[in-house]
Amino acid sequence: MATEKWNDPISVGFENTDARTVLGPFDALACLADLWPDARGLRYLRARSACRAALDGRKSVEEARAEFVAAAEEAKLSIN
Numbered sequence: 001m002a003t004e005k006w007n008d009p010i011s012v013g014f015e016n017t018d019a020r021t022v023l024g025p026f027d028a029l030a031c032l033a034d035l036w037p038d039a040r041g042l043r044y045l046r047a048r049s050a051c052r053a054a055l056d057g058r059k060s061v062e063e064a065r066a067e068f069v070a071a072a073e074e075a076k077l078s079i080n
Contacts, residue, residue, distance in 0.1 A: 004054060006065045013078035025051035025064045032068075037075050047071035 005024040013019045014035045022028050028051045036044065047067040054064035072079045 004061045006061055008065075010065070010069065010072075011080040012072055019078075019080075022068065025054040025061055025068075028064065028068045029055075032071070037077070039075060041071075041074050043067070043071040043074035 003024075004026070006022075010022045011019050012022055012031060014031075015037065017035060020027075020031060020035065022031055029048065032044065032048050032051070047064070047070065050059055050064040050067035053059035054061045069079060
């Protein structure tokens with residue numbers, strides 16, 4: 001469901017836009033698709049998959065959050 005939220009939102013800094021607050025897997029997928037740097041590695045793929053699975057109820061939203069944070073670290077994005 002698109003309304004699923006993480007317990008702790010994440011603020012992500014992107015190069016060509018203001019920081020974005022990511023509230024859950026739906027927001028994360030939008031960032032992964034529209035704002036992510038061109039360097040897209042294994043963590044990016046895992047985060048995208050985990051966020052989709054969380055929206056489908058196959059993974060928890062917190063598992064998706066952990067994968068998203070790992071992808072942001074891999075991409076060297078600032079996160080808070």
